[in-house]
Amino acid sequence: xxxxxxxxxxxxxxxxxxxxxxxxxxxxxxxxxxxxxxxxxxxxxxxxxxxxxxxxxxxxxxxxxxxxxxxxxxxxxxxxxxxxxxxxxxxxxxxxxxxxxxxxxxxxxxxxxxxxxxxxxxxxxxxxxxxxxxxxxxxxxxxxxxxxxxxxxxxxxxxxxxxxxxxxxxxxxxxxxxxxxxxxxxxxxxxxxxxxxxxxxxxxxxxxxxxxxxxxxxxxxxxxxxxxxxxxxxxxxxxxxxxxxxxxxxxxxxxxxxxxxxxxxxxxxxxxxxxxxxxxxxxxxxxx
Amino acid sequence: xxxxxxxxxxxxxxxxxxxxxxxxxxxxxxxxxxxxxxxxxxxxxxxxxxxxxxxxxxxxxxxxxxxxxxxxxxxxxxxxxxxxxxxxxxxxxxxxxxxxxxxxxxxxxxxxxxxxxxxxxxxxxxxxxxxxxxxxxxxxxxxxxxxxxxxxxxxxxxxxxxxxxxxxxxxxxxxxxxxxxxxxxxxxxxxxxxxxxxxxxxxxxxxxxxxxxxxxxxxxxxxxxxxxxxxxxxxxxxxxxxxxxxxxxxxxxxxxxxxxxxxxxxxxxxxxxxxxxxxxxxxxxxxxxxxxxxxxxxxxxxxxxxxxxxxxxxxxxxxxxxxxxxxxxxxxxxxxxxxxxxxxxxxxxxxxxxxxxxxxxxxxxxxxxxxxxxxxxxxxxxxxxxxxxxxxxxxxxxxxxxxxxxxxxxxxxxxxxxxxxxxxxxxxxxxxxxxxxxxxxxxxxxxxxxxxxxxxxxxxxxxxxxxxxxxxxxxxxxxxxxxxxxxxxxxxxxxxxxxxxxxxxxxxxxxxxxxxxxxxxxxxxxxxxxxxxxxxxxxxxxxxxxxxxxxxxxxxxxxxxxxxxxxxxxxxxxxxxxxxxxxxxxxxxxxxxxxxxxxxxxxxxxxxxxx
Numbered sequence: 001x002x003x004x005x006x007x008x009x010x011x012x013x014x015x016x017x018x019x020x021x022x023x024x025x026x027x028x029x030x031x032x033x034x035x036x037x038x039x040x041x042x043x044x045x046x047x048x049x050x051x052x053x054x055x056x057x058x059x060x061x062x063x064x065x066x067x068x069x070x071x072x073x074x075x076x077x078x079x080x081x082x083x084x085x086x087x088x089x090x091x092x093x094x095x096x097x098x099x100x101x102x103x104x105x106x107x108x109x110x111x112x113x114x115x116x117x118x119x120x121x122x123x124x125x126x127x128x129x130x131x132x133x134x135x136x137x138x139x140x141x142x143x144x145x146x147x148x149x150x151x152x153x154x155x156x157x158x159x160x161x162x163x164x165x166x167x168x169x170x171x172x173x174x175x176x177x178x179x180x181x182x183x184x185x186x187x188x189x190x191x192x193x194x195x196x197x198x199x200x201x202x203x204x205x206x207x208x209x210x211x212x213x214x215x216x217x218x219x220x221x222x223x224x225x226x227x228x229x230x231x232x233x234x235x236x237x238x239x240x241x242x243x244x245x246x247x248x249x250x251x252x253x254x255x256x257x258x259x260x261x262x263x264x265x266x267x268x269x270x271x272x273x274x275x276x277x278x279x280x281x282x283x284x285x286x287x288x
Numbered sequence: 289x290x291x292x293x294x295x296x297x298x299x300x301x302x303x304x305x306x307x308x309x310x311x312x313x314x315x316x317x318x319x320x321x322x323x324x325x326x327x328x329x330x331x332x333x334x335x336x337x338x339x340x341x342x343x344x345x346x347x348x349x350x351x352x353x354x355x356x357x358x359x360x361x362x363x364x365x366x367x368x369x370x371x372x373x374x375x376x377x378x379x380x381x382x383x384x385x386x387x388x389x390x391x392x393x394x395x396x397x398x399x400x401x402x403x404x405x406x407x408x409x410x411x412x413x414x415x416x417x418x419x420x421x422x423x424x425x426x427x428x429x430x431x432x433x434x435x436x437x438x439x440x441x442x443x444x445x446x447x448x449x450x451x452x453x454x455x456x457x458x459x460x461x462x463x464x465x466x467x468x469x470x471x472x473x474x475x476x477x478x479x480x481x482x483x484x485x486x487x488x489x490x491x492x493x494x495x496x497x498x499x500x501x502x503x504x505x506x507x508x509x510x511x512x513x514x515x516x517x518x519x520x521x522x523x524x525x526x527x528x529x530x531x532x533x534x535x536x537x538x539x540x541x542x543x544x545x546x547x548x549x550x551x552x553x554x555x556x557x558x559x560x561x562x563x564x565x566x567x568x569x570x571x572x573x574x575x576x577x578x579x580x581x582x583x584x585x586x587x588x589x590x591x592x593x594x595x596x597x598x599x600x601x602x603x604x605x606x607x608x609x610x611x612x613x614x615x616x617x618x619x620x621x622x623x624x625x626x627x628x629x630x631x632x633x634x635x636x637x638x639x640x641x642x643x644x645x646x647x648x649x650x651x652x653x654x655x656x657x658x659x660x661x662x663x664x665x666x667x668x669x670x671x672x673x674x675x676x677x678x679x680x681x682x683x684x685x686x687x688x689x690x691x692x693x694x695x696x697x698x699x700x701x702x703x704x705x706x707x708x709x710x711x712x713x714x715x716x717x718x719x720x721x722x723x724x725x726x727x728x729x730x731x732x733x734x735x736x737x738x739x740x741x742x743x744x745x746x747x748x749x750x751x752x753x754x755x756x757x758x759x760x761x762x763x764x765x766x767x768x769x770x771x772x773x774x775x776x777x778x779x780x781x782x783x784x785x786x787x788x789x790x791x792x793x794x795x796x797x798x799x800x801x802x803x804x805x806x807x808x809x810x811x812x813x814x815x816x817x818x819x820x821x822x823x824x825x826x827x828x829x830x831x832x833x834x835x836x837x838x839x840x841x842x843x844x845x846x847x848x849x850x851x852x853x854x855x856x857x858x859x860x861x862x863x864x865x866x867x868x869x870x871x872x873x874x875x876x877x878x879x880x881x882x883x884x885x886x887x888x889x890x891x892x893x894x895x896x897x898x899x
Binding site (some may be wrong): 026043051052053055056057058059060166172173174176177178179181228229231232233254256257258261274275 | 347348349524546857858859862872874878880881882883884885886887888890891892893
């Protein structure tokens with residue numbers, strides 16, 4: 001990323017985070033917003049940097065979440081739209097569901113569409129769905145639904161709906177189990193590639209005002225890094241990658257990435273603290 | 289020559305034409321009765337429970353290809369296949385074949401420089417892999433250097449150039465302070481430290497011998513690694529003779545340059561230790577080996593380790609129940625005879641002397657712990673070593689010991705435990721410099737071959753000890769190879785007038801003892817804490833080094849660049865070699881150690897051809 005484009009990204013983030021928003025009233029619906037871009041091709045240098053920071057081997061295919069990052073300017077534009085009622089600051093990424101219908105080669109020219117797809121009330125606040133689609137030669141090739149939570153002040157705390165997921169060491173021998181070190185600068189390195197300069201990923205002192213003791217790494221980095229450790233074990237496309245973010249990964253830290261093969265051919269992956277306890281992230285990759 | 293490892297077989301054999309290797313026979317180790325079968329059955333420490341070395345580690349963060357592994361119960365056929373590999377003659381030629389994938393090189397190096405055997409693992413070796421073109425250059429250089437009758441082969445697929453440095457660990461640091469007179473130590477300690485640092489001098493001769501022994505152990509491992517990693521398709525031609533007197537010194541410099549060995553490394557003591565050409569075997573020299581068996585054998589080799597604590601013998605009071613109960617087990621004379629055969633085979637194989645001469649040159653003393661005479665002899669050896677330890681502790685210069693909080697004398701005292709001898713069959717092995725040189729062999733070369741002989745001998749016993757393991761047992765027999773008691777004895781020899789450990793058994797040979805190995809029949813594997821010392825930086829033992837990852841000790845020469853193996857785009861290896869066999873340690877309830885299984889190196893990288 002050039003200095004000029006980094007500066008413009010920084011300015012866009014500053015504007016986004018500074019903007020005052022009324023919030024979504026209980027029972028209200030989100031406006032229909034959509035942004036698109038045609039013929040988007042991953043820059044080879046960017047792709048190489050992305051793979052390097054996530055530990056992904058180059059197999060000639062776009063990594064699972066690469067189109068989502070390629071669509072980051074569209075997401076930024078949606079959140080910056082004056083009609084979008086929720087402040088970007090404080091939104092927590094809680095889930096992701098990605099459909100990979102075909103293998104996308106590195107140089108694929110993708111038509112990208114991002115839209116606000118709806119919202120629902122939960123015990124903790126309002127969950128927002130952001131859908132991103134990638135079309136290749138007129139056919140839908142890739143689609144992801146990103147679910148983010150916007151907490152409401154004074155909302156009674158409650159149990160977040162939990163998806164069933166494997167627990168390390170309980171459901172038989174894992175296929176993989178590896179400790180991955182997450183260096184302190186991971187958030188800063190990844191932010192430049194992902195175009196996400198949220199201060200909670202940058203430095204501990206920047207993250208503290210938002211309730212974190214340390215900076216935390218991006219959830220999409222954690223997912224990509226976990227998939228990298230299981231790159232050859234993933235079911236072939238078409239497949240669905242479901243992700244549930246349970247708790248953030250602090251910086252620096254180590255995490256255990258473990259994978260189990262299910263009887264139906266799906267792969268369950270957890271990213272957990274080495275000492276055990278609640279997983280940071282749970283993934284299920286299912287052939288479709 | 290001691291009984292047990294030698295004479296019976298020789299007395300019944302008809303004279304045969306000279307050959308380097310005699311075939312090995314598989315000798316089973318008899319399992320104990322069902323009531324006596326025990327296994328380690330280690331568990332994770334419970335909440336609030338104090339952890340000990342008998343508990344499973346909670347996690348493994350290591351790029352080593354080993355991990356915490358259980359022994360693989362080999363079939364008899366698999367064991368016999370492996371035994372046949374141990375008696376192979378040298379290859380006579382290579383035939384063309386495909387450039388091996390990166391994963392094949394990784395697995396071969398995993399069985400070689402990254403593991404070899406516990407005591408070798410002092411980060412004193414670096415393995416530089418040369419591709420086919422550089423191998424052709426290396427072959428030409430080897431011919432100019434001279435290989436003393438071992439033919440240099442054409443058409444190698446790749447070549448290992450192993451660099452070795454003097455043995456330097458925490459133990460050798462301690463040795464700097466040993467054997468000085470009280471007052472003059474203020475001068476003699478710094479003088480010795482200077483000589484060690486800049487002239488690579490050793491405090492006692494057996495420390496220098498360790499470097500050679502380790503190279504021999506590694507050479508033996510590399511020979512079979514080439515076979516096992518290729519399921520019998522490739523063979524290795526190993527040049528183990530020291531290259532300290534090359535016919536063409538300029539050729540040696542060129543070979544060193546090819547391996548990236550420059551003036552800086554030479555000043556630190558690094559030299560070319562051995563060279564191994566690896567290539568595709570001719571049809572008649574391939575080893576018949578099913579790929580699935582090769583993988584199980586590979587996993588089995590990675591799982592072998594030193595075994596020291598025998599159930600019911602020198603078990604700590606705090607040890608769990610399986611270690612407290614005696615087991616009525618023993619290794620048979622037939623097995624020790626096969627182990628001896630392997631030693632002679634290996635010594636003859638690497639030195640080129642015939643087997644009869646090998647039998648004369650290898651000096652062994654067998655201490656049969658289960659017999660009254662053996663018990664007395666063991667007691668005498670223990671007393672002799674304990675006396676040395678006492679004197680070392682007493683004579684450590686106070687001016688160095690006090691400022692370090694008596695760390696030096698405390699570490700010296702640890703030798704009592706570290707070098708403790710326990711087992712059913714204890715062997716002390718060595719060579720006579722006089723006799724070796726009379727045979728036309730450089731002593732250092734013979735010491736290397738002795739290391740190979742000891743390692744191969746131990747492996748024969750270990751194969752029997754891990755074949756057809758009954759349910760409820762970790763193993764049937766194990767081996768521990770130790771240089772510590774010999775070093776301790778050497779301190780006594782050099783500074784206190786003690787006699788060599790082998791002097792009583794071989795009074796007329798002016799022997800130099802080199803290694804001690806103990807052979808035990810048992811079904812309980814040693815505490816996993818022993819392995820943790822090798823794999824976990826936070827629990828690293830004082831006298832051992834961590835098992836390295838490939839990026840730390842192996843590099844591939846591509847063009848003019850040396851590239852560390854499996855360090856790419858910020859990722860390091862987390863693959864456990866032959867991990868598909870699945871022999872990973874777990875708790876009785878099936879729970880595994882976090883990080884132990886590792887993850888596969890991505891196939892788009894591991895399937896790349898390396899050159």
